[in-house]
Amino acid sequence: MSRRYRIKHITTYSYSDRVTSSYGRGFLAPRDTDAQRCVDKSVTVEPSPTDQSFGVDVYGNEDVYFHVTSDHEKLVVTADSLVEVDAPSAADLAVGESVTWESARPNHAGGGDAATAVEFVLDLDVPEITDAVREYAEASFGQDRALREVVVDLTHRIFTDFTYQSGSTTVSTKVADVLEARSGVCQDFARLAIACLRSKGLAARYVSGYLATEPPPGKERMIGVDATHAWAAVWSPEGRWLAFDPTNDQLVDERYATVAWGRDYADVPPLRGVIYTEAEESTISVSVDVAPVN
Amino acid sequence: MVPVDTLDPGSGKVDGHVAADASRPVSEQVIAEYRSRRGAFAAGSHRYDELVGPDGAVRPQWAELVQGLDDAGRGGERALQSRVRRLVDDHGITYNPIPADGSENVAPPVRWGLDGIPLVLAADDWDRLESGLIQRSRLLDALLTDLYGPMETVRTGLVPPELVFGDPGYLRAAHGITIPGPRQLFIHAADVGRGADGRFRVIADRTQAPSGIGYALADRRVMSRATPELFRDTNPRPLSTFARAVRLALIDAAPASAEDPVVVVLSPGSHSETAFDQAYLATVLGFPLVENADLVVRDGCLWMRSLGKLRRVDVVLRRIDAEFADPLDLRPDSRLGVVGLVEVLRRGAVTVVNTLGSGVLENPALLPLLPAMSRALLDEDLQLESTPTFWGGDAVGLSHMRARVRSLVFRSVTTRKTVVGHDLSDDGAESLLRRIGAEPWKWVGQEVPEFAVAPSGSGFGGDTGAAEVGIRLFSVAQRVGYTPMTGGLGQVLVTSPVAEPLLTVASKDVWVRSAERVTPADSAPHTPPASAEELPQYAATTVDVVSSPRVLGDLFWLGRYSERAEDMTRLLIAARERLQDYQSMPWLEGSDSLPILLEAVTRVSGTGPGFFDASARTDAVAELRSLTLSADRLGSLAQSIDRLQQAARGVRDQLSNDTWAVLNRIDTALEELETASPGDGAQLAASQSAVLRGLLSLSGLASESMVRDPGWYLMDAGKRIERGLQLTALLSATLSHALTPSTEQAVIDSVLSAAESSVIYRRRNRGRARPAAVAELLLFDEGNPRSLVYQLDRLKHDLGSLPDASGTSRAEVLVEQMTVRLRRVNPGDLESVDSSGRRVDLLDLVDGIHAQLEELSRVILATHMVLPGGTQPLWGSVGRRAVSPSIGSTNGERS
16 A cells, blocks of 8 residues: 655745855655655746756765856745655565664675665764763663664654754754753654664664655644654665654654655755855745645 | 995895996995985884995996086085075975964965985886886776775675775765766875885875875976986986876866867965965966866856856866865865866766765775785786785784784874874873774774985985985876876985874985986987976967956956065165165255155055154164065065965966066065164165066066966056056155255155156256156156056056957046046146145146046956855855955055
């Protein structure tokens, strides 16, 4: 059973002065994965760019590049996509079920995918793994525990121990500070989970995407709707990645549309850019709508 | 005296006979001296001796050189060394030391060190080096191609993944970027040393953006001129072949779509450590030297700014580190990159070499893996080995590192920082081992590199001594394979104790002998006498000349500062001469002119209070000396010269080589004044004249040795504006009031002298000087190149010669207005005074034109030299960046 979503993601920048040139790169439309197909996508920039193109990065994520050369004080980037996401298969539901977490460490002697997964074991180049991270991780990593169990437990602990507090952090907030404050947003929880897994020698990646807005019948409306969302995934020796969402205490399923993954947020921000301006101030507003399509 | 044998015992030592046919008799004394110096090294450990063989005889490749030094007699080496130093200065070969405190303060460039004695390599030594280097280049190329492609070396376990994914030189954004042709590694450099066993070993490979080719070429140019006889007799293999190969390879690297490829050399700027190296290489190759402000990405292509137009760029020789190449897709805090460059590269619309991400090959932990990699990737045994290196990620390597902590040099894989085991305290060693134990994969330990000993003239007061030498070798990728530089950048190293990073005291030209040539006499009939090595001269075609706002700005200021320096020098000379006339004889007629002149110096140079202050008048020589010498004093002569040199360095590739010799003479003149006693008036006079002669030479070079292109016209416009400004300021400061006839006579004499118009004035006007006659000559005489009207004529021509001239542009209109204003004045009226004795009409004219000239300068700067506005990240104003010209935009204007 798969589900379809029409996703509209509008980002508006307003500047206090004229911008004469604006270069941007964005990860704004769902990528193709084993369990997901992007059926249709478009990215529109206002004012109209003189140059725009789609590309593919090192992780297979689709990105968009644009260059606006007309003077403007407002830049609007609208991504519109139609994506089809499959419900987890039996194989998905078994990922990490029958392997201990210790044996899920990518061992480079193993070669192949395990060797390339090592990229996601290494700490970031401004390190995030502190003693506090190691200490926090410890409780979930019982000896010989199944990888899937470890991940479910870590997801649940982060959900329980931390408060979702919009605006309490920024894109550059360190994991250690999140740990200290015990609060943050989806991105912070994903990064905390990743740091915990890496501290144990596991390969973990950062995933950006969207979460369906329609609450399932009888369930509460979930946090992370009407915004871009972020979660994490861990590598399992079956060669698959087990994705999980510490913000909502659940494993990722057909309600999640994946846009891009990387080592960290910085690899796949929804938008980054460089502008030429004398403007002192700018404001950003983002609106996301994930609508189920029948 | 210490025995010179450096070979291990039992390695086939030959009896100490001089091989009779291999070398002519040599000076026992030179060798003995070398031996005794050399003995200092031999005491503790064995070293290979480049000069003297195990049999005690001079190795044959050195025969001509030793003979030559011997012929020159005692003191010959000293003379050679000082000739080398002078040539280095004349070529302006410099190095910008990086401030030790890590600050961004700009240190003044220092003289490049070049040892007067080259390193001579025998043909068979070179053959081994060359074939080893080429193989190593091929191996690293294969690895680079794989790492940014299928990554089979990682998947198969040949290369541990941490060494790639954890390496700061590995750039994910570089995936999908390939350079045309079969090879991805463009320029490869390898630092080699020679062990006691005579084998060469690579200490480190340089693949990011190797420096040194420019220095090696410049060293060769100097050496071939400093010692033409030795050069001819030894006849080293030329470096020009390599320069040609680099040029062709760059053109060949252009995307297939480029018909007539435009190649540029991208420099981080004239303040960067190896700015000379970059600029000189660009000059030799005949490609423009650009900075990021000269380049822009639009419509999926890379362009070079040129007078408001954009010109497509096809190939970039990159001298900025790759991670700084594009603030959009690489380091967002980069101030050196071009926004959008990665995108253009991904589309294959431009080629950047070395390709982005090539720095990953510099990971020192790759060194121990190269032998296995060579067998796997090339199916060959590695010929040129590396200095033994152990990687902590490997159990055996780690145990080596633990056991030999004192004898290894430790390098961090992730930061490339170095710790010398030898220098560590017990606690330090323990804490290093703890750090290594915590993350062993991040560390390597390398044995202390071994270097051979060779004759050196550096650091020994000019006498021939002995020093450890290393060599940086270079190769460049061509379609057929790698072409090496037959030679390299020799390095004279600071000798023990173990220094890290290796401290180089000087560079050394490396002379590679040809195999076939035995002695000059044998081959003389067949070989034309070698002359000074001329590098190929590739004149930049006019279309290649960069006329970006940055370059035009530097040229405009070059024009202004060189004129300001010249006018200032003349004024200082005129004032000093008056001072000598009247200081001791104040009763002389006309002595009242002295305070007027001194105050004019202060006013024209904008260095107040200066002579308006009584204390400065009492010690006027000191103030004149300070105005000549104090570079930190705004408005001083030295400051103008400093700015002039900064501007010149920014456009080094556009200036004639002789420029540097001239600038060097000016520096020397100021240095001599600096070291003279403060009261030495004769030295002040001598230095001022020498500076003036230098500035006149510069003018001559500008007028006779530079192509008339838009840059030249703007430089000349700068010169004309400045001359007009100086002249009007001088007249305003000196002729503002009616004076007694004798005083006026003296003032006018000095004004004419400062305005370089005394001779013609005297020829045309007899008897008493009159302000109207002075005005006639200095303002209205179209034939006097020092007159105001002449400057306006030239400005009209300069501005009219710019490609965007319309006849009605703001600047052209301003010049026209000034011309009309001048034309309407009746010279006779300028003598009229008001009731207080002020020459109101004269002041109205010169002050008015002065203000208009300043306005003209502002207009020209705003029209041609505006750089793109500040850039900032799309999401806010963090990391805000202001691009400014290398010389302050209008702070050269006086208030």
